[in-house]
Amino acid sequence: MSRVIQFREAVAEAMSEEMRRDENIYLMGEEVAEYNGAYKASKGMLDEFGPKRVIDTPIAELGFAGVGVGSAMNGLRPIIEFMTFNFSLVAIDQIINNAAKMYQMSGGQFNIPITFRGPTASAGQLGATHSQAFENWYANTPGLKVVVPSTPYDVKGLLKSAIRDDDPVLVMESEQMYGDKGEVPEEEYTLEIGKANIRREGKDVTIVSFGKIIKEALKAAEELEKEDISCEVIDLRTVRPIDYDTIIQSVKKTNRMVFLEEAWPLGSIATEVSFVVQREAFDFLDAPIRRLTTTDTPMAYAPTLVDAFLPNAKQVIDAVKGVMYIS
Amino acid sequence: MPKKKITKSVYLKWYEDMLFWRKFEDKAAALYIQQKIRGFLHLYNGQEAVLAGSLLAMEKGDKMITAYRNHVQPIGMGVDPKKIMAELMGKVTGTSEGNGGSMHMFSKEHHFYGGHGIVGGQIPLGAGLAFADKYAGRKNVTLCYMGDGAVRQGSFHETMNLAMLWNLPVVFVIENNGYAMGTSVARTANHTDIWKLGLGYEMPCAPVDGMDPVKVYDAMYEAIDRARNEGGPTLLEVRTYRYKGHSMSDAQHYRTKDEVAEYQKKDPITIVLDVIKDKKYASKKEIEEIDDRVKELVNECVEFGEESDFPDASNIYAHVYKQEDYPFIKNH
Ligand SMILES: Cc1ncc(C[n+]2csc(CCOP(=O)(O)OP(=O)(O)O)c2C)c(N)n1
Ligand SMILES: [Mg+2]
Numbered sequence: 006m007s008r009v010i011q012f013r014e015a016v017a018e019a020m021s022e023e024m025r026r027d028e029n030i031y032l033m034g035e036e037v038a039e040y041n042g043a044y045k046a047s048k049g050m051l052d053e054f055g056p057k058r059v060i061d062t063p064i065a066e067l068g069f070a071g072v073g074v075g076s077a078m079n080g081l082r083p084i085i086e087f088m089t090f091n092f093s094l095v096a097i098d099q100i101i102n103n104a105a106k107m108y109q110m111s112g113g114q115f116n117i118p119i120t121f122r123g124p125t126a127s128a129g130q131l132g133a134t135h136s137q138a139f140e141n142w143y144a145n146t147p148g149l150k151v152v153v154p155s156t157p158y159d160v161k162g163l164l165k166s167a168i169r170d171d172d173p174v175l176v177m178e179s180e181q182m183y184g185d186k187g188e189v190p191e192e193e194y195t196l197e198i199g200k201a202n203i204r205r206e207g208k209d210v211t212i213v214s215f216g217k218i219i220k221e222a223l224k225a226a227e228e229l230e231k232e233d234i235s236c237e238v239i240d241l242r243t244v245r246p247i248d249y250d251t252i253i254q255s256v257k258k259t260n261r262m263v264f265l266e267e268a269w270p271l272g273s274i275a276t277e278v279s280f281v282v283q284r285e286a287f288d289f290l291d292a293p294i295r296r297l298t299t300t301d302t303p304m305a306y307a308p309t310l311v312d313a314f315l316p317n318a319k320q321v322i323d324a325v326k327g328v329m330y331i332s
Numbered sequence: 333m334p335k336k337k338i339t340k341s342v343y344l345k346w347y348e349d350m351l352f353w354r355k356f357e358d359k360a361a362a363l364y365i366q367q368k369i370r371g372f373l374h375l376y377n378g379q380e381a382v383l384a385g386s387l388l389a390m391e392k393g394d395k396m397i398t399a400y401r402n403h404v405q406p407i408g409m410g411v412d413p414k415k416i417m418a419e420l421m422g423k424v425t426g427t428s429e430g431n432g433g434s435m436h437m438f439s440k441e442h443h444f445y446g447g448h449g450i451v452g453g454q455i456p457l458g459a460g461l462a463f464a465d466k467y468a469g470r471k472n473v474t475l476c477y478m479g480d481g482a483v484r485q486g487s488f489h490e491t492m493n494l495a496m497l498w499n500l501p502v503v504f505v506i507e508n509n510g511y512a513m514g515t516s517v518a519r520t521a522n523h524t525d526i527w528k529l530g531l532g533y534e535m536p537c538a539p540v541d542g543m544d545p546v547k548v549y550d551a552m553y554e555a556i557d558r559a560r561n562e563g564g565p566t567l568l569e570v571r572t573y574r575y576k577g578h579s580m581s582d583a584q585h586y587r588t589k590d591e592v593a594e595y596q597k598k599d600p601i602t603i604v605l606d607v608i609k610d611k612k613y614a615s616k617k618e619i620e621e622i623d624d625r626v627k628e629l630v631n632e633c634v635e636f637g638e639e640s641d642f643p644d645a646s647n648i649y650a651h652v653y654k655q656e657d658y659p660f661i662k663n664h
Binding site for chain 2: 035036039040043061063064065067068091092094095129130131132133134135270271300301302303305306307308309310312313314
């Protein structure tokens with residue numbers, strides 16, 4: 006049986022179910038307890054689990070991210086919420102230098118079963134410091150896993166897997182998705198980290214994307230269908246590790262690829278995937294791969310500049326036609 | 333500069349300024365509801381005495397830097413309020429040409445150094461401004477503002493130490509408005525006397541009544557005077573209150589309406605107006621004239637904002653680098 010719930014409810018359900026299973030799991034972050042989460046993604050959890058396990062912090066990301074890592078070295082399984090991943094930058098030393106490296110540095114003595122989660126990327130007109138997508142930054146770091154769900158179903162299954170994972174996992178959500186509704190089973194389930202999902206099957210062009218921006222790819226695919234152009238839309242779901250096999254199989258079928266990503270172009274996930282595809286499926290490609298990202302600039306405030314910054318369905322349509330040599 | 337007397341003209345200026353700031357913010361809130369201002373909008377209502385008292389203590393060339401609750405400070409520093417309204421509306425005529433928005437006001441000309449959206453991010457910058465003044469041998473002081481929530485950031489503690497180590501001409505002003513979003517000060521530390529954080533650094537520090545501009549002036553005067561005369565930094569915890577929600581979407585379950593009303597009884601604008609009436613600094617008619625002027629100026633700001641254009645989409649590449657021909661990656 007499934008029912009329709011919001012993305013934020015799926016997040017709360019995933020955390021709550023896992024916390025019922027395991028006493029060692031706790032949730033910590035700014036406004037997660039008494040305020041029920043800045044975006045209400047931990048609604049009801051203080052009531053159920055009490056202040057020992059659902060913990061409000063001062064605005065001290067470096068401190069509480071590090072407390073999380075330290076407690077993970079001593080037997081706990083923290084879920085650390087960043088109000089947004091923009092603010093994880095003041096804590097990034099704890100994530101990159103400590104969470105990601107401890108297991109190797111200690112010769113396998115201290116694995117870090119921690120989950121860092123919160124919204125990523127832009128959320129309307131918030132200006133440069135509040136509109137950044139760091140999926141590729143974190144994905145660049147060995148020792149971390151990075152999950153970027155795009156539906157209520159996915160976030161529930163992936164977040165549960167992240168919490169159960171014995172390595173540090175970042176789960177990157179979006180303010181603009183918390184209100185999204187989708188079918189989520191009543192029964193327990195998890196989704197494997199590192200497995201992509203074919204959101205829409207097609208034969209002419211492969212569109213790869215992940216996170217909130219994938220909606221633009223799906224919109225484009227729907228439009229293109231009307232013109233008899235059939236797109237396969239792959240949701241990566243996880244950007245470290247990346248499910249290259251699913252992409253390559255698809256490209257071998259369609260012979261064309263477009264990558265849509267809300268991130269700056271240099272060193273993006275699109276860049277990495279494009280490299281692997283040309284390496285593994287060079288002979289199958291009938292056109293150079295196209296990449297749609299944000300502009301190579303910070304995101305500014307004015308609505309005209311936000312529109313200029315973000316990639317959109319129209320650009321996807323043009324790129325798909327481009328790789329099909331249709332003008 | 334010797335300490336100023338709080339004369340009739342000071343009171344009248346305070347009244348007009350603070351009333352304008354209040355009405356300007358109220359109008360911004362109304363424009364937000366009409367979706368003419370988007371994103372976050374953090375209002376200063378209730379905290380005006382902190383700014384009014386500070387400005388009186390500043391001298392030409394002194395600098396100011398603060399967080400994202402920053403619309404009226406630049407106005408106090410001399411920026412044309414029309415440009416602030418235009419920035420709030422994302423217009424190309426705004427202080428940052430529509431790039432910054434609500435949280436990021438700047439004016440180099442008026443020594444207002446922002447407008448910063450990351451909590452605590454501006455604190456080392458404030459020390460840096462002071463470092464540069466000292467380095468260049470200028471006798472100026474920087475006023476570096478932050479919220480009660482910001483003092484829990486590492487940047488605050490590192491900067492306290494550096495400012496003392498290098499004896500920087502900076503005044504750190506904590507605007508303690510009781511809450512960081514929904515978190516009261518009492519829930520962020522084992523004690524609520526934030527000013528005491530200066531003690532460990534042996535930095536002169538004190539609490540200040542932030543609802544009364546006279547008391548703010550007294551404390552700021554002393555701190556600025558010390559900094560200007562090579563006496564180093566000061567940490568002031570100015571106790572104030574924000575009447576509105578944190579930003580525009582805040583149900584405010586963390587406090588009672590009574591608590592807000594209690595503070596509104598000590599409203600700085602009312603305090604100042606009461607003095608004006610008591611001492612007969614202005615007739616009823618003169619006060620009405622001030623109120624009319626304020627109303628008119630607010631309307632002018634809105635008109636200016638409404639009539640201005642949004643920046644052209646191509647402006648997204650403007651001001652990212654000083655280098656004019658920087659080779660941006662364009663989409664492939
Ligand atoms: C590093 C960082 N963490 C979290 C936030 C989100 N945030 C914005 S304002 C705020 C509360 C700050 O409160 P305070 O410093 O008291 O300032 P006030 O809003 O009361 O003026 C928080 C948590 C942020 N902008 N930056
Ligand atoms: Mg505060």
